[in-house]
Amino acid sequence: MVRRRGSRESRREEILLAALDVFAERGYTGASIASIAERVGLSQQGVLHYFPSKDRLLAEVLQLRDERNLDVLVLPGEGGAITLDTVAALVEYNAQRRGIVQSFTVLSAESVIEDHPARDFFKERYGTSRAWMAEVIRAELGDELPAGLTPEQAAPLMFAVMDGLQLQWLLAPDEIDMPGLFRAFLSLLKARHPVSE
Amino acid sequence: MVRRRGSRESRREEILLAALDVFAERGYTGASIASIAERVGLSQQGVLHYFPSKDRLLAEVLQLRDERNLDVLVLPGEGGAITLDTVAALVEYNAQRRGIVQSFTVLSAESVIEDHPARDFFKERYGTSRAWMAEVIRAELGDELPAGLTPEQAAPLMFAVMDGLQLQWLLAPDEIDMPGLFRAFLSLLKARHPVSE
DNA sequence: CCGCAATTACCGAATGGTCGGTAGGTCATG
C-alpha cells in the first residue's frame, strides 16, 4: 500500500477540509463519513482511523474554522485594535467564501437541536463573542449609541445581522448585497443622534 | 379496526402538527416518518397513507405554519394597516412559541443546502417578504431613514435581525431578550437623523 | 331497514439502501 502524503497532521487536515465541505453541502446529520472519505480518497474506516467518531470530527472542524476566522480578524489590526471596519472586512471576506459561510449557517442552526454535538460549542461561542463585540463597540463609539442603545444591546444585534444576512444571501446571492447591507447597519449604529456633529 | 377520530382533514392536521414538532427537534434530515407516526399513534405506513412522501409532508407543514403566522400578523391590523408595532408584536408572540421558532430556524438554514426540498419555499418567501416589508417601512417612516438608508435596505436587515436573534435566543434564552432587542433595533430605524424633532 | 359493493384507513412485511462503528487483518516504512 502506498503511504500517500506527508505527515499524519497534514492528512488529518486534509480530512478536516473535506469534512467542512461536506457538512456545508449536507449539514451534519445529512453528511456521512463515507462521503467525506470518498472526497479524500479513503475508505470510511480510513477516516475513522484518524478521527474516532463523527462527533469528534465535527468538533475539530469547528475548532479549525474558528482559528482561521480569528486569523482574518486579528491579522489586520496588528496592535490588537480591532475596529468595526475590521468586522466589516470580515463580512466582505465571507462573501467570497460561500462554502465556509454555508457550513457555519447550517451547523449553527442545526446545533439548536437538543443533544446536538455542536450545541455547547455555539452557545459558548456566541456568549464570548457578544462580550467581546460589546467592548469593541464601546471602544469605538462610546457608551452613547443612537436611540439610547447600549453596547451590550448592539452586540447581539450585530451578530444577528451578520447571521441573518448570511441566510438570505445564501438563498439569493444576486438579490442580497451582504457586505453593503452590513455596512448600512453599521452606519445606523454610528449615526449621531440628537444633533449632527 | 377502530376509526379513531373525525374527518380525514382533522387526521391530516394532527399529523402535520406532530411533524412540525419532530422537524423542530431533529431537523428535516434527522426526522423519520416513523418518529412522526409514533407521536400520533400510527405506523409509518399510516402516515404515508395521508401524505405520499416525506417531501410532501414537509411542504404542507411549511404551508400550514405560514398561514398561521399570517393570521397573527394580519388579524390585529384589521383595516389592512400593518405597522412596525404589529411586527414587534409578532416577535413577542414568537418568544412564547419556542417550538415554532425552532422549526423555522432549523428548516430555513437547512434549506440552504442544494436540492433541499424546502429551498424554493424559503427563497420565494424571503423575496416576497422583503418587498412587502419595504412597503410597510415606507408607509410608516417614509423614504428618509437614519444614515441615508432606503426602505429596500432596511427590509432585509429587519428579517436578518429577526432570524439572527432567534438563533441566539434558542441557544441562550436567559441571556437574550429577543423582543426587547428587536424593539431596540426598531428604535434605531425610527430615530430622527440630523436634528431632534 | 337490510344486504352488499365500494371505499377508506390503516398495518405487516419486505425491498434496497445507508448509517456509524468494530474487529481483525495486511503491508510498507523506519
Added chain:
DNA sequence: CATGACCTACCGACCATTCGGTAATTGCGG
C-alpha cells in the same frame, strides 16, 4: 521487528418507500 496506515468484512440499526393485504365504514339498491 514494531508501528502506523490503511483495508475488507462485518454488525445491528434505521431509512423512505412499495406491495399486498384486512378490517371498518359508507353509500346505495332494494
